[in-house]
Structure formats: C-alpha cells, structure tokens
Amino acid sequence: MKPRCRCVSAALSLPLFLLSGCSLLPTTRKLPIPKEPIITQTVAPEELVAQLNQRWAALDALTATVEIQATLLKTKEGLAKDFPSCRGYIVMRKPQMLRVVGQYFGVRVFDMASDGKNFTLLVPPRNKAITGSNSMKARSPNGLENLRPGFFFDAMAVPGLDPDDMFSVTADSETVEDASKKHLLLTPEYILNVVRHKKGTQELAPVRVVTFHRDDLMPYQQDLYDDEGNLETLVFYEHYQEFGNGKYPAKVTIKRPMEGIQIILTVEKVAENMTLKDDQFQVKIPEGTQIQNLE
DSSP states (O other), X not given: OHHHHHHHHHHHHHHHHHHTTOOSSOOOOOOOOOBOOSOOOOOOHHHHHHHHHHHHHTOSXXXXXXXXXXXXXXXXXXXXXXXXXXXXXXXXXXXXEEEEEEEETTEEEEXXXXXXXXEEEEEGGGTXXXXXXXXXXXXXXXXXXXXXXXXXXXXXXOOOOOTTOEEEEEEEEEEEEETTTXXXXXXXXXXXXXXXXXXXXXXXXXXXXXXXXXXXXXXXXXXXXXXXXXXXEEEEEEEEEEETTXXXXXXXXXXXXXXXXXXXXXXXXXXXXXXOOGGGGOOOOOTTOEEEEEO
C-alpha cells in the first residue's frame, strides 16, 4: 500500500507543478549570432613565428609621434587618477636604445633615455633627474620607482623569438560586442605562448604570450612576464594602419598591474629604419638638478 500512496502523491503533484509555470521539457531560446570575419587565415605554428621574426628582423630603428595619456590606478581603493595628455615622440634603435620625450605646448615635461643597460629620466618641472640600471636588484614599495624604460621598447614593436625560446600555438575564438553597431563579433585568434628553461632546472618559465587575430595575422595583445613569472606588462594594439612602409597600430595601451599604471599612446606618425645617432639617445642634466639614483 505504501508504494501505491507514493504514486498517487506524485500524480497529484504533477498537475500542480505544471500549473506553477514550470516545465519538465527543454525549451529553446534565440541567441544573437556573432558575425564572423570575412577572411580567416590559417597558418602552421612555425609559419606564424617565422612571420613575427621576419617583421622584427626587418626593423632596425623607429621614430613615432604620439599623444601620451597616463593614468595612475589604485585598484584596491577604487580610484583612478588621469594625468593631462601630452604630445610626445619615441625614438628606438636596436638592440635596446630608446628615448621618450613628453611635451606640453612645446615645453618638456619629461625626457627619458636608455642604452639598454642604464637609463636617465629628467623631469624639468620638478628640477629632478632619476638615473639607474635597467635591471632592478630589489623592488621598491614606490611603484613608480620600479618602472624601467624597456617596457616602451617592447610595447612599440613586438620582438621576435630568441634562439633559447620555446613556443606553442593554440587556436581560439573570442566573442566581443560592437557597442556602436549593437551586435557580436567573432574573432578567431592564434595564441603564441613563449617559454624558456630556467637556468639549472627543468622548469619552464613564461616569457610572454602574444595573441594574433586571424584576419590579418597581426599581434593584438602581448603579455610579458618578469623573471619570477609575474605578469609585468600587458599591451593592447588597436586599429592597424599603414605608416610609411610599415603597418602599425594607431592606438597602443600599456598596462603595468604591479605599479598600477596605464599608458595610452595615440600614434600619429611612424617612420622606420632612419639613421639615428648616439647623441639622440642622451639626456643632458642641467646644473643644479636634483639627482636620484635607483639601484
């Protein structure tokens, strides 16, 4: 009799379940269909790396005129401090020569140069200069003091792989929303993971991750890691355009999570492989300037 009672109870509860608006049957809903790119290219991992290496090998020097917008982020406090944008120019020469100058109405607000080993940062409005080695021996509690000019060099042009680098390539797709046109875009991608053996160990250390869109096979994101495996720099590339004989992004966003700094470069002009002299990478410190040396 007890099994019969359970059946009667279930039979009585079923109409109530259906009347409540619930259904025991699956339902079908319409979802927005992402739009796919007109062209999706397919290449072997070796070919993707070869193309990256070729672009890097063809570049010896670069100058760029940019607008620089810097933001100081205090994530834990939920605060962001935007600094006024300034006009600037970037000068680069292999292997690691770099100079970045920022100006307001033709007046220098900062002037930074590096020979790949040491750097100088001059801040005329504060009558101050900072000098030091490009490699940090110890991380400072002051995030700004941990900045080194190398991240500008790595951000402006995606380097090729070193002989000791090992890599893998995976294929993926990202769905993003086009807010202006109110539809979804499907973006097929190749993700290049670059790793390197830690000296004296069998451990593989992350070096960087480069994401390529498969419509043009150009880099659209680069994540760079420090020697301890920490994510040090994120770079986002947008709106590739023809500048002279090369193709470069019109917007470069650089994020430094550990320092809480974001820099947006709006690229106005790029020139490749011109002759650059050594004195173009030197910052002259005026007499009477306060000098701080960073180890």
